[in-house]
Amino acid sequence: MTRYVGSCFFTVFVLFLWRVGDIADACKCSPPHPQQAFCDAEIVIRAKVVGKKVVSNAIKYDIQQIKMFKCPNQVIHAIFTASSPAACGVTLEINKEYLFTGKLETGRMYVTLCGYNPPWEDLSAAQKNSLTHRYQSGCDCKIIHCTSLPCPISTTDACLWMDWGTNNGQNLACIKSDGSCAWK
Structure with missing residues (x-):
């Protein structure tokens, strides 16, 4: 009988840990670039x-x-x-x-x-300005967040965002000109 109780306790414990993991991972996402969030x-x-x-x-x-x-x-x-x-x-x-x-x-x-x-x-002055002047014009572009190298881009309709942990890239806008997207 004690073996049965121990087995049940172990099963309940494993299920509890599995459920806690689900709850802890319930909201997972990386912060978007301001322009991508706008678009x-x-x-x-x-x-x-x-x-x-x-x-x-x-x-x-x-x-x-x-x-x-x-x-x-x-x-x-x-x-x-x-x-x-x-x-x-x-x-x-x-x-x-x-x-x-x-x-x-x-x-x-x-x-x-x-x-x-x-x-x-x-928000920086550049970000506030981009809300009314640049972000909308860059919605044809996709901002690809790169967290580790290499980060290849296979399209001209994207900009690579590698400034994880800094605000430098957040002050730029990805704009399409001459058929391809680039940081401005």
Whole structure:
């Protein structure tokens, strides 16, 4: 009988560890380049967070929209995100301005940890300028994130981003000219 109990305990323990691994790995993504986040997003805005409320399995942040960069003719009063970082939910501070890149679903804006949602004050002057002047014109290009060498590119419609851990590449935009994409 003790052998049976030991076997059951071991099985439950292994299943527990397996499940903890799943939960710990629930939200995994590498940070996108600001331009790629802009191009992949359905909506990009600058807004100030003014309130927070838990609704169902999500958090609703009330916002004051300051500027619309992508998806004009849309007024957003709230941003929704998952209720925890493990589920890719974003944690925001009240009375702070952010750049939000997200998706629209039934008139609601959703953001995740896998998007690009930095505090507005953390953006460089070049990034702020690119939001209105360069990123949109570079959406025909794909930014390929290279984390280890070699990183071959097999197309002229891409730029290689190798500045992992630095902000240098984030201040550039990948723009198509003369039939190929290049950093500008």
